Amino acid sequence: MRTILAYSLRFILYLILIAPILLFITYAFSTRWFFPQTFPVEWTASTVQRAIQDSRTFSSITQGLMISMLVSIFSLLLGFPAARVLGLRKFRGRQLIWLLFFLPTVVPPLAIGMGLNILFLRIGLAGTVTGVVLAHIIPTLPYTIFTLSSAFARYDENYEFQALALGASPLQSFLKVTLRMLLPSLVVAALFAFLISWSQYLLTLLIGGGQVITLPILLFAAASGGNPATIATLSLLFIAPPVLVIVATARQLNQHGAGIREQY
Amino acid sequence: MTTVNIISLNKTYPNQSAPVLKDFSLSIRDGEMIALLGPSGMGKSTLLKLITGIERPDSGDIQFDGSSILTVDPNKRGAVLMFQKSYLFPFLNVEDNIGFGLKMQSAPLQTIRAEVKRMLKLIGLPGIESRKPGQLSGGEQQRVALARALVTNPKLLLLDEPLSSLDTEVRMNLQEAIRVIQRELGVTTIFVTHDLGEAMAMSDRMALLLNGEIVALDTPETLFHRPRSLAAARFMGVSTFLNADQLPVKNEAGSVSKKLFAIRPEHIRVQKEGCDQSMPGVVSDCVFRGEYVEYLVEVGDMNVRARMSMPAPMFGHGEHVYVKFPRENLFEIEN
Secondary structure, three states, X not given: OHHHHHHHHHHHHHHHHHHHHHHHXXXXXXXXXXXXXXXXXXXXXXHHHHHHHOHHHHHHHXXXXXXXXXXXXXXXXXXXXXXXXXXXXXXXXXXXXXXXXXXXXXXXXXXXXXXXXXXXXXXXXXOXXXXXXXXXXXXXXXXXXXXXXXXXXXXXXXXXXXXXXXXXXXXXXXXXXXXXXHHHHHHHHHHHHHHHHHOXXXXXXXXXXXXXXXXXXXXXXXXXXXXXXXXXXHHHHHHHHHHHHHHHHHHHHHHHHHHHHHHO | OOOEEEEEEEEOOOOOOOOOEEEEEEEEOOOOEEEEEOOOOOOHXXXXXXXXXXXXXXXXXXXXXXXXXXXXXXXXXXXXXXXXXXXXXXXXXXXXXXXXXXXXXXXXXXXXXXXHHHHHHHOOOOOOOOOOXXXXXXXXXXXXXXXXXXXXXXXXXXXXXXXXXOOHHHHHHHHHHHHHHHHHHOOEEEEEEOOHHHHHHXXXXXXXXXXXXXXXXXXXXXXXXXXXXXXXXXXXXXXXXXXXXXXXXOOOOOOOOOXXXXXXXXXXXXXXXXXXXXXEEEEEEEXXXXXXXXXXXXXOOEEEEEEEEOOOOOOOOOOEEEEEOOHHHOEEEEO
């Protein structure tokens, strides 16, 4: 009985996850699909072909990937030390710092975006990839800090002391012990940052000012244009990297997590 | 082979008023195993952190073979640590864990292999190279941790309550194992514990630590039989202290009244009949402990704790008995 319930729940969960994708695929490869037809009658790959061969699609994907990767890297670099202190140390004002780091998730992005836009216009960062990367770090940083600091809260510095006492240099200890111990959380934090940046529309639009075109920008433009096949194609491209990344890492992460859990 | 000199170390943590270590000095001979015994939070672990370089002392000096190590980086001091938890790296197998220190020294792969094999034999766990720490029992993990610490041929081995999370039987085995391995390799060792029996069983000398200071330092036998101060005596389980005028027998007449005498609980006799050197008392508790019986007897305004090995008489609560303090077992301590 319980297994039946578990399987049906699992089935429903998968269905919820997969159904929109199937729908997108159907839309992308069909044309003139109107009510009351249950399934499209005219199938074609030409819209998909056109959308993919469009140079704007390609450049928006590469630019988006580059921005998201840079954002991931910088979020990790900035978030790691902060998370370490927040996760391992107790100090006066810790709560206040937490709040400060989490402010970007509470403040409306429009407010941040408008303010930043004026600033970036003044210092010449508006409309540049650098500006967009910097702006994306604002919403991603809280998530990297949160993910990593909870990892640090479970972490034990004695592993590092052990490495030092055994003759490892501080750098070796950091690379071979600290990073290795935190690897699963680092991957998760990087994924968070990547996905948030990848799907960022508002900040890209405000700071990029039409100069920096990523896939969400293109998608929004297409959505207002109104061709369902194009929208579906772009949407599929849009969700491809997250899905691929999660599929590729889920198994490995899961195994690694189990390995770490054994230790505690 | 190393002699260690710790010279008037002081350490106070920020946000704490009381110092953790006060003018702490200790000399450890080459190849000696010294036990630091004391209740938790008395600066034992802090001392080890200062020696490894995890923390810095406020003042004082630590010397290995006569030269100060305070300016030496933690990874070059040659002082290895073993904690209550093994802290084996969970992502490495046993071989890589033990070989970690040698790898950091960029030792050739063959040397590492051979050394790991030798250490595994020494700790009595040959052939487990490819296992992961998670697949080992607590005792095995500690053995591997010991091997990992000793494989680099350290100057000083620091043991921070390495056995306190283990079952009694495993613990006994490991006590022996550590002692044997330590002797065989002749590595100078500081062993921190709060367990008196363990400290006595394992060390050449014992230092009793209280409030960041050493209150006594001597061989386990001497400290056990003849602790010289009140604090040391309490540490060693002595709870009966008698002023000279409380003694049932005045052995030396006259100027002894200021002196304080102590007696170990094992040496006090509790008996039904009164005799020479005995005092009357009332039993307030009598507990059968297997190998011995423990008595709590009110003698005048004193509570006397006595321990007699089997076979020993059992007494009921409120029973009138005589407590005998054999003269040869009474010893004088500084008040």
